[in-house]
Amino acid sequence: MTGLLLDVAAPVRAGRPARARRAGLWWLLPPVVVLLGFFGYPLVLVAVQSFTSKSGELTLSVWGEVLGSAEFRDAAGPTVLLALGSAAGCLLLGTFLALAVAFVPFPGARGLARVVDTLPAFPSFLIALAFTFLYGSAGLLGAGGFLYSPWGVLLAEVTFYTPFVMRPALAAFGQVPAAQLEVAASLGARPGRVLRQVVLPEARPALASGTCLVLLLTVNEFGIVAFLGAKGVSTLPVLIYGKAIVTFDFPAASVVAVVDVVLSLVLYAGHRRAVGGGRRAAVDQA
Missing domain, CATH: 1.10.3720.10 (MetI-like)
Structure with missing residues (x-):
């Protein structure tokens, strides 16, 4: 009986770390969005502007x-x-x-x-x-x-x-x-x-x-x-x-x-x- 209970509880314990990791990823989403908005987006704009001429054409x-x-x-x-x-x-x-x-x-x-x-x-x-x-x-x-x-x-x-x-x-x-x-x-x-x-x-x-x-x-x-x-x-x-x-x-x-x-x-x-x-x-x- 004890062995049967351990076999049943093992998948439950294995599932907890996976759920904890998924919850942690959701908590990371807001700071990542803020970082991309305040740092990544302006950096992309600067990179795109470097390939844009004064007339607005993409060029090297x-x-x-x-x-x-x-x-x-x-x-x-x-x-x-x-x-x-x-x-x-x-x-x-x-x-x-x-x-x-x-x-x-x-x-x-x-x-x-x-x-x-x-x-x-x-x-x-x-x-x-x-x-x-x-x-x-x-x-x-x-x-x-x-x-x-x-x-x-x-x-x-x-x-x-x-x-x-x-x-x-x-x-x-x-x-x-x-x-x-x-x-x-x-x-x-x-x-x-x-x-x-x-x-x-x-x-x-x-x-x-x-x-x-x-x-x-x-x-x-x-x-x-x-x-x-x-x-x-x-x-x-x-x-x-x-x-x-x-x-x-x-x-x-x-x-x-x-x-x-x-x-x-x-x-x-x-x-x-x-x-x-x-x-x-x-x-x-x-």
């Missing part, structure tokens, strides 16, 4: 004109170079500050970490405004030529985006077992060797994730570049603004926007891969 000529123009090349090059330079600068500075806060006991270490953490809470153009008061022509240091050059934009972006590398690095350094550091020190390893062979390998996934995130954010940075108005510095977001708002050339602006979206998706995929690699490494260590 807009892509050829935009991608072959010197204006696009002059914007794409600085966009990539500034993003790479900012990512490298944030990686170096963020790693150094995280190491100093995590392993070098000095007064004000926690205060420094909190100050750095508060930077992303402000709009990026405020960094450019602060740099204007410091390095502008009428600023404290009066290095106006430097501020309005690509190096000024690079310095402003590194200053603003360093916390995006420093915070994950601090979290990773905090998870390094103290026993490993003690064993390495007891075996006579110098601090530099401990840093290279023990500390940095543990934090490599976090550093890679933070660096990819900085790349993604700096590729789409608009406020710093537009506020500083650096001479000879044009990026893809600034070019989109100029085409759409200044000259009302919406097809050309849509082409640049699609290129920027594709580049952002590639960088986002790299960021997700770095995050996934860090999680897998943590699971393997556990």
Whole structure:
């Protein structure tokens, strides 16, 4: 009798997860519709507009004109170079500050970490405004030529985006077992060797994730570049603004926007891969 009851109850239990999954799919429908309406639909419109001429005809000529123009090349090059330079600068500075806060006991270490953490809470153009008061022509240091050059934009972006590398690095350094550091020190390893062979390998996934995130954010940075108005510095977001708002050339602006979206998706995929690699490494260590 007991076996018969178990055989009868088994299909009932098997049917419950299926009904639960179907109910969960219904609950997912409203947010998916909202996401498609507010994000997917405008993105499709931009993609369609990029293949539409000013006269309203579907054509590929807009892509050829935009991608072959010197204006696009002059914007794409600085966009990539500034993003790479900012990512490298944030990686170096963020790693150094995280190491100093995590392993070098000095007064004000926690205060420094909190100050750095508060930077992303402000709009990026405020960094450019602060740099204007410091390095502008009428600023404290009066290095106006430097501020309005690509190096000024690079310095402003590194200053603003360093916390995006420093915070994950601090979290990773905090998870390094103290026993490993003690064993390495007891075996006579110098601090530099401990840093290279023990500390940095543990934090490599976090550093890679933070660096990819900085790349993604700096590729789409608009406020710093537009506020500083650096001479000879044009990026893809600034070019989109100029085409759409200044000259009302919406097809050309849509082409640049699609290129920027594709580049952002590639960088986002790299960021997700770095995050996934860090999680897998943590699971393997556990």
